[in-house]
Amino acid sequence: MRSCRPSTPRGPRPRASPRSARGSAGRPRSRRWPSRAGRWWAPAGAGGTARRPSAGRPSHRSDRRLREDGRVHLPVDRLVDAVVSDGERFGVVAELLATGRTPVQGGLAAPVPWVPEWTARDLVVHLGTVHRWVTGILRAGAAGDTSPPPSPHHPPHDDLHGWFALGLTELVATLRTTDPDQPTWHMSPAADTARDWAHRQASEHLVHRLDLEAAAGVEQAPVDPELAADGVGELLHVVVPRWAHTAPLADARATVQVRATDTGATWSVSVRDGVVGADPDSEPDAVLTGTAEHLLRRLWGRPAEVDVTGDPAAERLLRGR
Numbered sequence: 001m002r003s004c005r006p007s008t009p010r011g012p013r014p015r016a017s018p019r020s021a022r023g024s025a026g027r028p029r030s031r032r033w034p035s036r037a038g039r040w041w042a043p044a045g046a047g048g049t050a051r052r053p054s055a056g057r058p059s060h061r062s063d064r065r066l067r068e069d070g071r072v073h074l075p076v077d078r079l080v081d082a083v084v085s086d087g088e089r090f091g092v093v094a095e096l097l098a099t100g101r102t103p104v105q106g107g108l109a110a111p112v113p114w115v116p117e118w119t120a121r122d123l124v125v126h127l128g129t130v131h132r133w134v135t136g137i138l139r140a141g142a143a144g145d146t147s148p149p150p151s152p153h154h155p156p157h158d159d160l161h162g163w164f165a166l167g168l169t170e171l172v173a174t175l176r177t178t179d180p181d182q183p184t185w186h187m188s189p190a191a192d193t194a195r196d197w198a199h200r201q202a203s204e205h206l207v208h209r210l211d212l213e214a215a216a217g218v219e220q221a222p223v224d225p226e227l228a229a230d231g232v233g234e235l236l237h238v239v240v241p242r243w244a245h246t247a248p249l250a251d252a253r254a255t256v257q258v259r260a261t262d263t264g265a266t267w268s269v270s271v272r273d274g275v276v277g278a279d280p281d282s283e284p285d286a287v288l289t290g291t292a293e294h295l296l297r298r299l300w301g302r303p304a305e306v307d308v309t310g311d312p313a314a315e316r317l318l319r320g321r
Helices: 076-098 120-143 160-177 194-216 225-243 292-299 312-316
Strands: 115-119 253-260 266-272 275-278 286-290 307-310
Touching: 076 120, 076 160, 076 194, 076 225, 115 120, 115 194, 120 160, 120 194, 160 194, 194 225, 194 292, 225 253, 225 266, 225 275, 225 292, 253 292, 253 312, 286 292, 286 312, 307 312
Parallel strands: 253 286
Antiparallel strands: 253 266, 266 275, 286 307
C-alpha cells in the first residue's frame, strides 16, 4: 500500500455479489456518491460530525465466518458497503481539504504525515487510479489470466473530485454485479476470485481514508472492528504471500501470532524459506496484541498502539509494503 505509486497501483490495494447494482456507472450528478441517499459525512471542525458507517444498518455479526487460518470472512455485500462508506468519506474530506475547510491548510498539497513523499493529491490520484485498475481486472474475469498493466490516468485538474467519484461509482457497480466466485486475476498467489478483490478494496479504502483524515487534520471517523480484522487477515494470508519469494521472507524461518483484543480473532502465520502459511500449532517467535484497527495500522506501517513481545525481526516480516 505504502510503496505503491499513484500511477502504478499494486492491487491490494486497495478490495462480489450477483445482486443488482446499487450505483450507476455514469458520472454522479451534483457530485453525489454511489450509495444510499443521505450518506454524506462531514469532518469535525467543518460544520458536522462523522457518522458511523454502520448507522441504520444491521451488524451482520451472524453472517461472519471464521476460518481455520483465523481469517474472518465477511459477506461480500458488507465489504462493498465498506468501500462505499470509506470512499464517500475519503471524497468528502478531499473536497473539504481542496477548498480550505479543514484544520490543515495548503489544500491538496498537504503531505500525508506518515508517507511524507505523498501529498493529499497524490493519494486521491492513487486511489482513483486503483478504482479504474480493479474495475478493469474484474471485467476481464477469467480472460485476464496475467497481470494487467496499469493504465495511466490523468485526472482533470479542475475536477479531481468528480473524477474520483466516477471511478468509485464504477468500481462499486462492478463489485456488486460480479459473481464473487468468478475466477479473476490477482497479484497474490493466495487469491483467485472476484471475492478476493472485495476484501482487498475494503482494506484499501479503510487504510487510505485514515491517511487522508490525518493529512487534513480532521477527526477520524469510526472504524468497524470486524472490517479491520478482515483487513488484518487479508494482509497476513493474501498480501504477505505475494512477497514470499523476496527478501527478507525468502530466507526467513519464524512464526508470528497476531491477537485482536476487541474481536477475539487470532492469526498464527509461519514464514519458512519463502513459504507463508497458517501455523496455529507452533510456538510463536513474536506476538502482536492490540485492537483490530491498530493491528491493521501497524502491519501497514502506520502509527499504532500495539504490544509486541518476542523477536522484533520476526514481527517485521509481516509488514505490508
